[in-house]
Amino acid sequence: MRHIQETEQDNRMEKERPIYVTMPSLAPLEEYTELLKGVWERGILTHNGPLVQQLEREICAKLELDNFVVVANGTIAIQMAIRALALSGEIITSPFTWVATVSAIKWEGCTPVFCDIDPETLNMDPDKIEALITKDTVAIMPIHVFGNPCDVEAIDNIAKKHGLRVIYDGAHAIGSHINGKSLLQYGDITATSLHATKLFNTAEGGGCIAANNELYKKLKRIRFFGHDDNKNVVEDGFNGKLTEVHAALGLANIKYYDEVLEDRKRKYFYYKERLKDNRKISFQKTIHGDPNYSYFPVIFDSEETLLSVEKKLNKHQIFPRRYFYPSVNTYTQIVAYQPSPISEDISKRILCLPLYLTLEIADIDKIIALLNE
Ligand SMILES: Cc1ncc(COP(=O)(O)O)c(C=O)c1O
Structure with missing residues (x-):
């Protein structure tokens, strides 16, 4: 009886515990509150406070970067990059x-022009860039999709040949490498995100990594209303600051960065090994560098298959995410439609499966079994 009761309870719990596409990686609460005590004691909540400065130093050390300007979110990081250039x-x-990516371009008064993607890497196809360059082109903004490194060399060559700037949207790219260095160190500026869903998070947050000291200093002025060190307004800046409360979370979480990275990689390959013989599924391909394995996207043979798999998973309280869907060039409320057939096709067939630190292997086994059924 007791056994039956327990089984019923287990079943109910099983039903009640949803599995989402991601959950934030969080340090133990006591480690966060310990840092908050200092914030309370100092009474400094923002304005480039000591924890923001410490976070920038620790991120640079951990990711082997020369500079990192911590900002309020990844969208503002892209806007600041456009403004700094x-x-x-x-x-x-x-x-x-x-x-x-596109709203940031538009908010800075620029016009997005869409370059279709490579169907395997899911990144911008460098062979398609030059045909899109006009007398009004000022920059290229590729995205390292799901942390998969773009062909940075080809993009750099095109930019140099045509006198264009390069801003990478590296929202997913923390922890990825190419040619032995952090992927965040390419382009004139890389903008990244420290949003709750990212591998390393400050709840909301982001950052800019600049190619030189001049740009780095300019980004810092833009972040603080355009003020220089003497409080004179010398730039057309705005408020891009991160608070001390968010920086404290980043400092607590950064201690677990290696563990989170390792866990993602282990689970990524666990999934891949067990799904590799499924004929209806293919995977994003890495050609350049080492990704961070921060997402586990699967591409189905058709949207129909995707929808039936999604329905089946949802029935079991498993909620993967159609990401990126729809293709941004089809958002006609904000952009004029420019055809990008590969992106439009992939976005209809791609699903990101749950992948996060507290996800259990038993949960992955369940997802795999449902997919392979
Ligand atoms: C590719 C990409 N760019 C930019 C952003 C914006 O970052 P944030 O949410 O920190 O503003 C995101 C957010 O998830 C993203 O996935």
Whole structure:
């Protein structure tokens, strides 16, 4: 009886515990509150406080970066990058992204021009860039999709040949490498995100990594209303600051960065090994560098298959995410439609499966079994 009761309870719990596509990686609460005590004691909540400065130093040390300007979120990081480079005109970007890439371009008064993607890497196809360059083109903004490194060399060569700037949307790219260095160190500026869903998070947050000291200093002024060190307004800046409360979370979480990275990689290959013989599924391909395995996207043979798999998983309280869907070039409320057939096709067939630190192997086994059924 007791056994039956327990089984019934287990079943109920099983039903009641949903599995989402991601859950934030969080340090133990006591470690966070310990850092908050200092915030309370100092009474400094923002304005480039000591924890923001410490977080920037620790991120640089951990990711082997020369600089990192911590900001309020990844969208503002892209806007700040555009502003720091004083861009005005057309920016060639990828339609296979989160809408923020495009809204940031538009908020800075520039025009997004869509370059279709490579169907295997899911990144902007460098062979398609040059045909899109006009007299108004000022920059290229590729995205390292799901942390998969773009062909940075090819993009750099095109940019140099045509006198264009390169801003990478590296929202997913923390922890990825290419040619032995952090992927965040490519382009004139890389903008990244420290959002709750990212591998390393400050709840909301982001950052800019600049190619040189001049740009780095300019980004810091833009973040603080355009003020210089003497409080004179010398730039057309705005408020891009991160709070001490968020920085404290980042400092607590950064201690677990290696563990989170390792866990993602282990689970990524666990999934892949067990799904590799499924004929209805294919995977994103890495050609350049080492990704961070921060997402586990699967591409189905058709949207129909995707929808039936999604329905089946949902029935079992498993909620993967159609990401990126739809292709951003089809958001006609905010952009004029420019065809990008590969991105439009992939976005209809791609699903990101649950992948996060507290996800259990038993949960992955269940997802795999449902997919292979
Ligand atoms: C590719 C990409 N770019 C930009 C952003 C914007 O970052 P944030 O949410 O920190 O503003 C995201 C957010 O998830 C993203 O996925």
